[in-house]
Amino acid sequence: MRIVQLANAYSPTSGGLRTVVDTLGRGYVAAGHERVLVIPGQRHSREQGDEGLVVTLPSVPVSGGYRMIPRFSPVRDLLEELGPDSVEVSDKATLAAAGPWARSRGVGAVLISHERLDAVAAARFPHAWRASHRALGPALNRRSRRLATRFDTIIVASSFAGREFDGTGGSLCEIPLGVDLEIFRPCASSPASWPEVPRGTEEHPWRLVYSGRLSAEKNPAVAISTLRALIAEGLPVHLDVYGTGNQRQQLERVAADLPVTFHGHLTNRTELAARIAEADVVLAPGPAETFGLTVLEALACGTPVVTADTGGAGELLAAGAGLTATPTGAEMARAVAGILAWPESERRAAARHRAEQFPWSATVASMIDVHASLAARERNLSRRKRRGLRRRKVTESAAR
Structure with a gap:
């Protein structure tokens, strides 16, 4: 053909x-x-x-x-x-x-x-x-x-x-x-060999990631609000933002007092995958996603996800792989805290297992x-x- x-x-x-x-x-x-x-x-x-x-x-x-x-x-x-x-x-x-x-x-x-x-x-x-x-x-x-x-x-x-x-x-x-299960994969080949890096301290804060376009329909401002709400609850966290768009300057101004790093658009997908795999939770606050490729890529990296409870991204989640939440800072922060309470090896294994169903x-x-x-x-x-x-x-x- x-x-x-x-x-x-x-x-x-x-x-x-x-x-x-x-x-x-x-x-x-x-x-x-x-x-x-x-x-x-x-x-x-x-x-x-x-x-x-x-x-x-x-x-x-x-x-x-x-x-x-x-x-x-x-x-x-x-x-x-x-x-x-x-x-x-x-x-x-x-x-x-x-x-x-x-x-x-x-x-x-x-x-x-x-x-x-x-x-x-x-x-x-x-x-x-x-x-x-x-x-x-x-x-x-x-x-x-x-x-x-x-x-x-x-x-x-x-x-x-x-x-x-x-x-x-x-x-x-x-x-x-x-999802490309070879590029997007966990830090190691099996849950048993994943390092249990101590998190939740000032020296080793929980790592959050937002990856996507910085535009209104993706709702990236909620990622910043989620970070602020977690800090208000006393959780040491850091947010890495990967992507570009017309809201970047506005988001940088809003987040000026917060532990957030704007990395811009990463063209090297292998490098992006490695950074997602090192994170503890990926935030996907877009309310109108018809699927959620970034969600699936995060799951393939063994990283659980908090998605908006509207849109199609929540259909990708399974037990132990993440949570849906109303796309507000307070509600998504509550979901993040819930995921962080799960045993790390179990949540990472559940995320990867779910992604493997989508080659x-x-x-x-x-x-x-x-x-x-x-x-x-x-x-x-x-x-x-x-x-x-x-x-x-x-x-x-x-x-x-």
Whole structure:
């Protein structure tokens, strides 16, 4: 199969979306399929590599340092040239037009729903959402209905993500994402060999980690509030923040009097994994996560997680691997204190065991099945159309 992946907001710092798109692409190539990736860039370029052809199309900058292909017409021309068997779209804006194009050409069309429109709107613009959600909610539902009619299959990674399309009549397929269990792993190979480092003293404070984009929908301010609440309760703690975004300067000002270190975006995933593995608890306060890759990566490192009790990240947790909490400083601090009271070897073993249930190989295999079934369906439809056309021609010729 020739699978063409289309993605907006794909950049070196785009985190989860880029991880998903790249990992799936590598999996397609490893399984013997041809993969083409189309992403926004400053200018048009084509580069053939081991992971397939990568095409960048001229784009415009948008918020968060991302870029977006503003018009579908150059994408349409490229698709006409490439002649894909299946199209995979990671965008609900301009690139969603690939769905109707694919349908008109007898090509499979798959949308990966990376975010829930209503949940992101509520998280990014909380005051406006509370004031006008009665009007905005139905409008976003209509948008979801339109998306559902444009694609053969919509991929969601959690039950929470799937609820965006309740009542739309769309064909949904829930496929959990995965984690690289080799890169993201505990400090040692077995719980028995993990060092019992003394924590909870001024010399060795409990280590907390926040890893993700520093933007409103990720709710990083609650990580700072959690740190402050723990200190108020007399717990020696230190917070390491990995990530960048438009809220960084504001967060640095708020946390100026607190034991917190802002490390920026770490491009070396192995180094990031090692630092997460050394932490005691990872904080994931984002209220609108449709899955929570950073949560899964933390669990794979043997580090338990406190997640917001809204969104899909809580679906990843299991007994002993973490807790959900209302995304406020006081409630998340209470959950952190609870986890720290668990035996270290047990909580780390439970976290790793849960992550091992989500290998990327399972995600890739499920996605290939989706693409293959759509491609086979379109081939069968095309054959039936050709047979029908031949029968009509024979009938018309006999009538003459």
